Amino acid sequence: MLLHKKYPYSTGAVCLGIVGYAVTSLTDLEVFEHIVTISAQLEEFEFDEILIAGVLLLVGVLIDTVKLNHRKTHEAEIRDNRLRAMQATMRTVHDIVNNNLNKLICYVEEAHESTPLDSEIKSSIDDCIHETAEKLRELGKTKNLVEKDLGFGRFAIDMQPRPAEKESLN
Secondary structure (H helix, E strand, O other), X not given: OOHHHHOHHHHHHHHHHHHHHHHHHHHOOOOOOOOOOXXXXXXXXXXXXXXXXXXXXXXXXXXXXXXXXXXXXXHHHHHHHHHHHHHHHHHHHHHHHHHHHHHHHHHXXXXXXXXXXXXHHHHHHHXXXXXXXXXXXXXXXXXXXEEEEEEXXXXXXXXXXXOOOOOEOO
């Protein structure tokens, strides 16, 4: 696992702390002397550089944690929106297909009543099938998902969105 990609700020803080400690140890140059006034008392043990490196590491870890939480929240929001759009699509398909089946049941009942199958009934059945296929094709070509409330917290895709309604599932 590449930690520097997952935790770039923590890695940077560790590197900066190591470089600072190395510079102060090798050159006797007290880089952090002005930043932390308490380091004068801890100088003989070189705790000031270690303390600063620890603080830098802590800051890096905190930034990484915040960014990671933000990224996870954003990804969860995207997942929820995709799921909601898929559920609305499936409810709309369900509605279109069920309406078609209900019409076909009516046509079948009419067909049972008349012994020879009327050309009008055949034509109505064909029209119903073509209408359903066209609605499903139209749904497949939809670029902007405008939702309509079905009640009980359920939504479907509005196939004839009105100009006043701009709420989309994006």
